[in-house]
Amino acid sequence: MYKRITAAVLSAFAMGSSAMAADINVDELRSLANNLFKPIPTADVVVKEKGLTQEQIDLGRWLWFEPRLSKSHIITCNTCHSVGTGGADNIPTSVGHGWQHGPRNSPTVLNAVFNVAQFWDGRAADLAEQAKGPVQASVEMNATPQLVEETLRSIPEYVEKFAAAFPNDKNPVSFDNMAKALEAFETTLVTPNSRMDQFLAGKDTLNDQELGGLKLFIDKGCIACHSGINFGGQNYYPFGLVKRPGADVLPEGDRGRFDVTKTASDEYVFRAAPLRNIALTAPYFHSGEVWSLEEAVALMGTSQLGTELNDTEVKAITAFLHTLTGEQPTVEYPTLPASTKDTPRPSRM
């Protein structure tokens, strides 16, 4: 089946994109796609599945926009993972405390709950573990668990809100519970009903070029790494499997998952990027050095598949990737409580 479709699509493309649809059995393609991918559920479904309470989510929303989690009091989770811009900051690598910049491009928070693990190297098992990283990283928010707890405990409204979110805890205001609440809020940041999800559900929402792109995405082998509910984010692969990209895209100093596992075979291995909403979050790759999605698609062809995708193919796959943009979450900016005399003061240093 695999080969047959490949051949059919390739010949369709040789005839030009307008001929594509005629050569594609849409029902067959949809059925194949449903075996490979999975639609994103709405936030209420995920919340129920995870057993989260509204109190936890709402506390998490406060913390998400809380600048006092950073030593400077000006950096929030949303600074690098903005809910308004595809869940990321869309600059090559994030800028943090002291205008320092980290080594890797900020991954999107949208649908991150569905990733197998967090960070480009998967060093955090879940979103709660992940949340603790940037808060403490000296090039990001540059705080400490002690500073965060002291800050939150100094503000009565937070004490109350943590107690409501974690009613069975003897000591609810903790760094661990901060992370759990952030995870609860992030769990609501899902983007259902993309055109691709509607296609999976049986609607004819993709045009000829997009259908052709989907077929190519399957046939060329992109699905080897980018499948499942997030079209990626499920496993680890060497960047430059077939041909190693230049040092601008794959800096030698960043050896990826090797730094987590210390296993030689994990050198330059990264978690395959989830591709949902990818059209919203240029620049691409862990180095954030590729600004064009078409260029990124072409580079994946050469580096991972050993295939020189032609211009029509690149454009079709890119068009298909645009169908992965879902409904963006609606988030109300929280009104945060005032500091008190006991709240630690900000420091730029």
Next chain:
Amino acid sequence: MYKRITAAVLSAFAMGSSAMAADINVDELRSLANNLFKPIPTADVVVKEKGLTQEQIDLGRWLWFEPRLSKSHIITCNTCHSVGTGGADNIPTSVGHGWQHGPRNSPTVLNAVFNVAQFWDGRAADLAEQAKGPVQASVEMNATPQLVEETLRSIPEYVEKFAAAFPNDKNPVSFDNMAKALEAFETTLVTPNSRMDQFLAGKDTLNDQELGGLKLFIDKGCIACHSGINFGGQNYYPFGLVKRPGADVLPEGDRGRFDVTKTASDEYVFRAAPLRNIALTAPYFHSGEVWSLEEAVALMGTSQLGTELNDTEVKAITAFLHTLTGEQPTVEYPTLPASTKDTPRPSRM
């Protein structure tokens, strides 16, 4: 009348705060207060009065949270004037491009539409003129009008939105219209229904200590600078009228309105801070060096009024100032459109 009330209040305080209410004629105080202050209208009233359209406001909301107005693509209007934290950033002086910090404390955007002019020295006549400042300031967003226009014109959704907001303009996507749209959005950031506004409207929302504080606020002469709809923000006064504060609070290098007017009498003259929501926006004064509202009240007594307020008086005035916290605006975070290949790229430099 002025003297009589002063004497009555002072004797009330001499007897301790529980005796205050008995000595205050609440109806008389309310009537006096209604001559001095004015309640904040709701946003829809202000919007109607100003003749703003929903399209302008909505575009302004996008721009308010738009990091691409800054050269780095990480600083937004909301970074220094967060709608979640009293409309300010609540650090001594704002941090901007390159982690530089400006010379003065970020003023709140809340109710700023009612100020006589903008900035601590009133150098911008209105919010539209003000909005152009931080976007261009090298220590803040570090962009240029050209860069902003090029950025906005590169994004079709912005082109559409500017055309809808300014339907009679031949060239709607302009730096000027960016500023006008921001002003339109900021006009909605008002905080009606504070307990003081409810008191002005005839409700008994202030307790004894707060009533005493209000009387002191009037009798001690705070109202000379802090009156009107914003309890300040209406005129310019020398900081240190009676006794000059130390250089920590009033740095010698910042001569205030003198830099605008070049008039000797404007040395160390600043716009009287509007006091609405003041309990939310420590630290205080243009230098942002005083963290305690009580300390700020006591300092105003010595520097502006030549009065050593006692502890009971300071506490009462501070309690009164807390009644100026209004209903904070409800703001939905906008979903911003993606950049295109023509969008200028961010630069940390």
